[in-house]
Amino acid sequence: MPNIKCTVTECAYNSNVMCDAPMIQVNHSGAEQSGTSEETQCETFKPKA
Numbered sequence: 001m002p003n004i005k006c007t008v009t010e011c012a013y014n015s016n017v018m019c020d021a022p023m024i025q026v027n028h029s030g031a032e033q034s035g036t037s038e039e040t041q042c043e044t045f046k047p048k049a
């Protein structure tokens with residue numbers, strides 16, 4: 001898994017502003033075709049317990 005920097009520190013997989021998940025899934029967000037990064041979202045996000 002390449003290094004993935006992620007500032008979503010409230011995610012259970014986040015460790016020191018890096019993603020620690022074994023894999024992530026990223027989907028379109030609110031669009032059938034994404035044209036900007038805002039139109040993508042991390043499906044693997046899980047809130048901290």
Ligand code: SF4
Nearest residue numbers: 006011014019042044
């Ligand atoms: S699973 Fe997604 S939101 Fe959570 S740390 Fe990894 S990249 Fe960020």
